[in-house]
Amino acid sequence: MSKNKKQDENEEVLKWLDEEDPFGLNEEDVFITFKCxxxxxxxxxxxxxVEEFAFDLKKGEVVEVVCPFCEGTMREARKDPK
Ligand SMILES: [Zn+2]
Structure with missing residues (x-):
């Protein structure tokens, strides 16, 4: 009994996804929350x-990005250990 065509196609796609990783699915995207x-x-x-921004920082400085909502200043949101 041979595999049907549909299954062959699926395997092709899976193989392609595995090799090329076109969507970066195998890499875990890490997001850091910034608060304006x-x-x-x-x-x-x-x-x-964030790492790119952090590269030029002097000691004691924190990464700041431009707020997409009000064009103000966003800083990394610290998680308060309450
Ligand atoms: Zn803002």
Missing amino acids: IDCGKEDEVPDFV
């Missing part, structure tokens, strides 16, 4: 972007 100090809204910033 001006409007208080939160946004998720990919970890690698």
